[in-house]
Amino acid sequence: MNIETRLSELGIKLPIAPNPAGNYLPAIQSDNLLYLSGAICLVEGEMTHTGKVGKDHDITYGQEAARICALNLLAVAKAHLGGLERVRQVLQLNGFVNAEPGFSESPAVINGASDLLVAILGEPGRHTRAAVAVTGLPKDSTVELQAIFKVQ
Numbered sequence: 001m002n003i004e005t006r007l008s009e010l011g012i013k014l015p016i017a018p019n020p021a022g023n024y025l026p027a028i029q030s031d032n033l034l035y036l037s038g039a040i041c042l043v044e045g046e047m048t049h050t051g052k053v054g055k056d057h058d059i060t061y062g063q064e065a066a067r068i069c070a071l072n073l074l075a076v077a078k079a080h081l082g083g084l085e086r087v088r089q090v091l092q093l094n095g096f097v098n099a100e101p102g103f104s105e106s107p108a109v110i111n112g113a114s115d116l117l118v119a120i121l122g123e124p125g126r127h128t129r130a131a132v133a134v135t136g137l138p139k140d141s142t143v144e145l146q147a148i149f150k151v152q
Contacts, residue, residue, distance in 0.1 A: 003084040006120055014071055015043045017079040021138065027080040033091070034080065034149040039072035040141035041065045049142040053109055055100040057142065062097060063112025065142035069095075070113035073147050074120070081151060089150040090117055090127040096144040099133040106131040113145055 007014065018039070020026050026037050041049040049065035051057055078084050095110030097103070110131035117125035127147075137144045 003087070003120065006122075010119060012071070012120070014075045014078060015068075017075040018042050018045075018072060026076045029080065029151065032088075032151055034077060034087075034151045036073050036076055036147045036149065038096075038138075038144045038146045039069045039076065040138055040144050041068045042072065042139070042141070043068060047139055047141065050140040051098065051142055052103075053097055053099045053142060054103040054105070059105055059108050062109035062142055066095065066110055066112035066145065067116045069141075069143050069145040070116045073145055077149060077151075086152045087121065087124065087149050088152055089124045090121065090147060091150050092148040093117070093127045093129045094146045095129065095131045096137060097131065097133050098137045098140065098142050098144075099135070101135060103133040106133045109143065110145075113143075 024037055028035050041047055048068050053062040077087060093113060095113060097106040097109045114129060
């Protein structure tokens with residue numbers, strides 16, 4: 001499957017890969033593994049989704065935030081690899097949901113990212129995953145994702 005064609009079919013335009021906000025690399029490759037640093041809800045320098053799910057926002061808002069983060073991960077992978085055709089499998093996705101204490105629906109929020117990755121990549125978008133509620137994220141982002149991709 002041509003990933004750029006699939007993005008176009010879905011009406012999705014990847015954002016520009018955000019610059020790191022500190023002394024770290026957005027992506028680092030070791031052999032056929034691409035490790036992607038945490039991606040928040042930042043598009044063109046502006047936060048798209050902030051605040052806590054379960055307090056300030058509902059699960060649908062959190063799912064939208066997770067989709068933005070997933071697109072940022074793909075944008076970083078594309079920038080690092082020179083294109084997304086080298087992605088063979090999303091191996092792992094770790095999702096962090098900015099939520100009020102006791103929030104137990106983090107998996108439902110991170111489904112927004114998981115479902116989008118499968119919609120874009122097909123079977124190679126299926127992955128192992130963690131979905132964790134936390135009491136705060138950088139820039140008050142609603143979601144943060146990090147991932148490991150198998151690449152060619």
